[in-house]
Amino acid sequence: MDHSVTPQYKIILCWGSSCQKLSSKSILDRIHQKIDELKMGNNVDIILSGCLGMCSKGPILIINPGYYIYGKITPEIVGEIIEKHINQNKATAAYLIEEDHLFNRFYRIFGDVKFYGRQMRIALRNCGIIDPESIDDYLSVRGYESLAKSLALFTPNQVINEIKASGLRGRGGAGFPTGYKWELTAQEKSSEKFIICNADEGDPGAFMDRNAIESDPHTIIEGMIIGAYAVGAQNGIIYTRAEYPLAIDRLHIAINQAKEHGFLGNNILGTNFSFNIEIRQGAGAFICGEETALIHSLEGKRGVPRTRPPYPATKGLFNKPTVVNNVETWANIPVIIQEGAAWFSSIGTKNSKGTKVFAVAGSVINTGLVEVPMGTTLKEIIFDICGGLPDNKTLKAVQIGGPSGGCLTKDHLDIQVDYESFAEIGTIMGSGGMIVIDNKSCMVKLARFFLEFSQSQSCGKCTPCREGTKRMLEILERITTGNGKPEDIQKLLRLGNTIKKTALCGLGKSAPNPVISTITHFRNEYEEHINEKKCATNDCSALIVYEINDACTGCSACIRICPTKAISGIKKNKHQINQNLCIKCGDCFDICAFKGITRR
Amino acid sequence: MLNPLDIIKKKRAEAINRIIGKGYFSTIRVYVGMASCEIAAGSKEVMAVFEKAIKQGLNDVYLSQKGCSGRCNLEPTVEVVEENKIPVKYGLVNKDRAKTIIDKHIKKGQVIEEWTIQ
Amino acid sequence: MISTIQNDAKLNSLRAYINSHKEMTRNDSLLIRVLQKAQEIIGYLPPEIMNFIAQEMSIPRAQVWGVATFYHYFFLKPVGKYIISVCMGTACYLKGAEKILKAFKEKLNINIGETTDDKLFTLIEARCLGACGLAPAVSINGTIYGQLDEKKAYNIIKKYINQSK
Numbered sequence: 001m002d003h004s005v006t007p008q009y010k011i012i013l014c015w016g017s018s019c020q021k022l023s024s025k026s027i028l029d030r031i032h033q034k035i036d037e038l039k040m041g042n043n044v045d046i047i048l049s050g051c052l053g054m055c056s057k058g059p060i061l062i063i064n065p066g067y068y069i070y071g072k073i074t075p076e077i078v079g080e081i082i083e084k085h086i087n088q089n090k091a092t093a094a095y096l097i098e099e100d101h102l103f104n105r106f107y108r109i110f111g112d113v114k115f116y117g118r119q120m121r122i123a124l125r126n127c128g129i130i131d132p133e134s135i136d137d138y139l140s141v142r143g144y145e146s147l148a149k150s151l152a153l154f155t156p157n158q159v160i161n162e163i164k165a166s167g168l169r170g171r172g173g174a175g176f177p178t179g180y181k182w183e184l185t186a187q188e189k190s191s192e193k194f195i196i197c198n199a200d201e202g203d204p205g206a207f208m209d210r211n212a213i214e215s216d217p218h219t220i221i222e223g224m225i226i227g228a229y230a231v232g233a234q235n236g237i238i239y240t241r242a243e244y245p246l247a248i249d250r251l252h253i254a255i256n257q258a259k260e261h262g263f264l265g266n267n268i269l270g271t272n273f274s275f276n277i278e279i280r281q282g283a284g285a286f287i288c289g290e291e292t293a294l295i296h297s298l299e300g301k302r303g304v305p306r307t308r309p310p311y312p313a314t315k316g317l318f319n320k321p322t323v324v325n326n327v328e329t330w331a332n333i334p335v336i337i338q339e340g341a342a343w344f345s346s347i348g349t350k351n352s353k354g355t356k357v358f359a360v361a362g363s364v365i366n367t368g369l370v371e372v373p374m375g376t377t378l379k380e381i382i383f384d385i386c387g388g389l390p391d392n393k394t395l396k397a398v399q400i401g402g403p404s405g406g407c408l409t410k411d412h413l414d415i416q417v418d419y420e421s422f423a424e425i426g427t428i429m430g431s432g433g434m435i436v437i438d439n440k441s442c443m444v445k446l447a448r449f450f451l452e453f454s455q456s457q458s459c460g461k462c463t464p465c466r467e468g469t470k471r472m473l474e475i476l477e478r479i480t481t482g483n484g485k486p487e488d489i490q491k492l493l494r495l496g497n498t499i500k501k502t503a504l505c506g507l508g509k510s511a512p513n514p515v516i517s518t519i520t521h522f523r524n525e526y527e528e529h530i531n532e533k534k535c536a537t538n539d540c541s542a543l544i545v546y547e548i549n550d551a552c553t554g555c556s557a558c559i560r561i562c563p564t565k566a567i568s569g570i571k572k573n574k575h576q577i578n579q580n581l582c583i584k585c586g587d588c589f590d591i592c593a594f595k596g597i598t599r600r
Numbered sequence: 601m602l603n604p605l606d607i608i609k610k611k612r613a614e615a616i617n618r619i620i621g622k623g624y625f626s627t628i629r630v631y632v633g634m635a636s637c638e639i640a641a642g643s644k645e646v647m648a649v650f651e652k653a654i655k656q657g658l659n660d661v662y663l664s665q666k667g668c669s670g671r672c673n674l675e676p677t678v679e680v681v682e683e684n685k686i687p688v689k690y691g692l693v694n695k696d697r698a699k700t701i702i703d704k705h706i707k708k709g710q711v712i713e714e715w716t717i718q
Numbered sequence: 719m720i721s722t723i724q725n726d727a728k729l730n731s732l733r734a735y736i737n738s739h740k741e742m743t744r745n746d747s748l749l750i751r752v753l754q755k756a757q758e759i760i761g762y763l764p765p766e767i768m769n770f771i772a773q774e775m776s777i778p779r780a781q782v783w784g785v786a787t788f789y790h791y792f793f794l795k796p797v798g799k800y801i802i803s804v805c806m807g808t809a810c811y812l813k814g815a816e817k818i819l820k821a822f823k824e825k826l827n828i829n830i831g832e833t834t835d836d837k838l839f840t841l842i843e844a845r846c847l848g849a850c851g852l853a854p855a856v857s858i859n860g861t862i863y864g865q866l867d868e869k870k871a872y873n874i875i876k877k878y879i880n881q882s883k
Contacts, residue, residue: 010686065686109679109687110669113717128633128669137664139615148608204807207637207848214635215667242754242791243847245860246636261611269604283750283789286845300749301781302788318744361672361809361850368851369670402808435808449811453845459788637849640862672851
């Protein structure tokens with residue numbers, strides 16, 4: 001909508017699936033009709049929001065300014081509500097509801113912006129609305145209330161049952177049910193148990209954990225304390241990347257504040273439960289995001305993984321039962337305790353409950369963090385929330401899950417994001433990196449990029465990963481430099497599938513995913529590189545050929561700039577490029593003022 | 601002996617009182633994004649502009665840092681919040697824009713539409 | 719003999735750090751933290767220092783060396799005053815990180831992992847700085863610079879050269 005001034009009112013109508021079932025479509029029609037009747041079209045913005053999480057009181061309508069929430073509205077009554085509110089400045093009290101939830105507080109400030117409005121903020125609920133260095137701010141948004149509730153009203157077992165019933169699954173990638181993991185640790189008889197927050201966010205392209213820690217550190221700490229109470233742990237460790245200095249600072253501040261207020265330390269909130277948290281910095285090894293490698297690193301050893309079982313839940317840090325969950329998982333815990341498992345499990349799909357945060361980057365207008373209910377389609381995320389691709393570029397692929405994930409095509413845009421549907425099409429949820437790729441990028445080179453990454457981060461312990469990824473990378477290197485052989489595609493697939501089956505840990509098992517999925521969906525590009533020695537996107541510089549065309553004026557600018565003296569010719573006559581000497585740097589192409597050089 | 605729920609209730613009330621004591625009920629609240637992505641985009645300079653204005657007598661403004669709301673390509677972001685008005689979200693704020701926001705929006709109540717995040 | 723350490727004070731402060739954790743149970747698990755501290759104090763991890771740590775912490779030398787060489791964070795050679803880490807994450811890669819890396823290489827006349835002769839700059843690759851919205855990005859001693867192009871990269875180098883004059 002184009003307005004010369006900000007409209008006076010913004011009406012938010014919940015467009016979540018539950019409200020839609022309850023006739024929110026006819027409500028919308030009625031709203032439009034009423035606004036037209038009142039001739040207020042220029043003064044009112046109507047925004048359709050994602051699920052606002054108040055399904056039991058739906059359909060939900062919110063009128064801003066003032067953030068008046070109306071519940072259980074009907075097409076019959078909505079006209080009256082609007083007329084009274086907007087024309088007579090009176091709220092219809094019978095339909096007003098008082099809501100003070102932990103989630104979606106964010107909406108009060110950001111709900112009228114489309115990018116935020118279609119999101120549902122549970123894990124990132126406080127990011128961008130509170131001062132992360134102030135525990136007062138966190139307390140004011142009902143911080144540490146879930147901890148108090150757990151300690152006052154729940155036994156440890158009841159906390160575990162609540163988390164189990166919520167259906168929460170690990171947000172780090174593999175998606176193991178969190179409650180069951182806790183139960184395993186709780187059942188172990190041990191005088192010492194540990195809680196670990198895995199903040200070794202390593203996937204290139206994922207930054208939601210950094211953001212969550214920097215913007216709302218207390219949420220993670222509160223989640224960990226609740227987890228410690230549930231499983232009977234005395235000590236917790238946050239393992240974070242040394243590359244995140246601000247996140248580390250803010251965690252230190254938050255831990256000290258929590259200690260001062262008696263949320264950490266001995267006899268928490270006057271009970272006989274005690275728990276402490278320390279921060280450990282990683283030392284730059286991607287593999288340490290794998291839980292057994294992370295534990296080795298915490299023990300002061302080389303960060304190499306080991307075979308499981310035994311799982312860390314029974315034998316973890318120093319061989320003691322240990323719960324390892326990632327940042328986003330911990331951030332969900334306080335909300336589940338406060339709002340209840342039944343509420344949480346009403347969000348999402350059959351087997352994937354709650355929301356997932358994606359870090360959307362690449363060729364997309366609105367880059368940023370997007371938290372949506374499981375079951376949202378890729379199309380909604382990329383086009384409705386992130387505004388689609390810039391400059392009318394065409395979507396070619398969506399890369400999900402970083403170096404462990406795979407590429408999807410535009411045919412997959414209607415897929416609902418959850419653990420199962422991603423697994424079905426050969427990718428993984430991973431930590432939630434989502435990179436939008438347009439027609440200008442070469443998929444073979446992209447596969448090489450990811451494999452190069454995984455290969456460089458292979459710890460070297462098991463042969464399939466150490467040697468296998470190296471061989472795969474060699475093949476990809478020759479394909480992207482014009483030396484590919486017809487049998488290479490088969491070789492890549494065979495090697496890739498073998499590594500997937502035989503590697504020791506998640507890094508190795510998933511390293512071939514980017515290659516296999518690009519072969520599945522973009523096989524023609526591989527064939528073009530191999531058979532025609534051509535890269536349609538000009539991304540593979542070694543396959544580019546530079547030639548001088550008839551527009552050449554013989555100015556000699558290219559001769560002077562060529563680093564290998566591959567160009568020759570007499571002044572004011574057409575020059576030539578010696579292809580044997582050309583290193584395809586493109587400097588001549590860039591400097592030519594007459595479009596005298598063709599790139600193909 | 602207080603139970604945990606009573607303790608937290610008390611703590612929350614105290615926290616809210618401290619926030620109010622810092623001037624939360626000022627006419628205008630200004631939030632400046634201060635996560636590392638925002639800082640890299642220049643939000644420290646923006647914060648400095650607001651701090652300086654307050655030091656030089658800009659009245660009735662509650663200034664606070666905040667985390668990142670996740671809108672990467674429009675950072676640094678600043679929100680201007682007033683009771684009973686729709687919160688205004690500014691994107692790509694730099695030193696000059698911050699000064700203009702103070703002069704036009706905060707002092708004269710004129711929202712600068714073209715810089716708002718829609 | 720610790721020839722590369724000009725300053726005994728540095729060595730003493732490292733020893734003091736190790737001793738401050740002597741009483742802790744399982745203090746050998748702090749090896750990575752001690753190595754980080756050593757690198758913070760000395761700038762890199764020369765062999766003599768690794769041996770010193772092994773001795774002070776009563777950990778086999780092989781283990782100390784094994785850990786120090788495993789993690790990318792540790793430098794085994796002296797580094798420059800400013801460490802430029804060029805982000806090679808996916809978002810940066812798609813937005814031309816290779817070009818930025820090339821610009822730094824050419825301007826500083828060094829390769830990845832090398833240090834300029836004037837000991838001012840060391841160039842390294844980073845996995846992901848977590849600043850994807852600002853791609854392509856680099857981090858110089860912890861400060862992030864985003865949305866770079868070749869020209870901005872040159873200006874940043876200039877700024878640091880002027881700063882150190």
